[in-house]
Amino acid sequence: MAVDELTCGQELAQDAEVPELLGELWEHVATNLAVHAKWVGTATPEAAAEHDCLTHIAREYRSIAAAAERAAAIMRSMADQPAAPHDPARADRPAQARFIRRKIDLQLALADLLVRHADTSRSALAELELDAADV
Known part of the structure; x- marks a missing residue:
C-alpha cells in the first residue's frame, strides 16, 4: 500500500x-409523514x-x-483499523470495474432524483x- 493510500477502514469511515x-x-421525511397523518386524522374511512x-x-x-445510522457508526469505527492484506492475484478486476460503473450510475440516478x-x-x-402571506 502506498504511503498516501487510505486503508479500507479509512475509506469507509470517510464514506460514512x-x-x-x-x-x-x-428521519426528517418520517417526521413530516407522521405530522401529516395526525393532521388528516381518522374521522372518515378515507382519512x-x-x-x-x-x-x-x-x-x-x-x-x-x-439502519443507516447504525451502518455509519460501524463505518466510522473502522477509521483506525490497520490495513488488511489484499492479495492482488485474488482480485477480479473486471468484476470490480463493472461494480464501480454500476455504483456510479446509481449514485448519479439518486442525485438526479433527489434534485x-x-x-x-x-x-x-x-x-x-x-x-401564508395571504392569511
Missing part, C-alpha cells in the same frame, strides 16, 4: 457521511386509510434511518409561503 445524511433525510398508510410509511422510513424532489419541494414551499 452518505448513510448519515440519508438517515437524517429519512383513516390515509392516516394508516402514512403512519406505516413513516415507521418504515424510520427503520431505514436507524427533482428538492425542486418539487421548493415549489410546494413557495406555494405554502404565498398562501
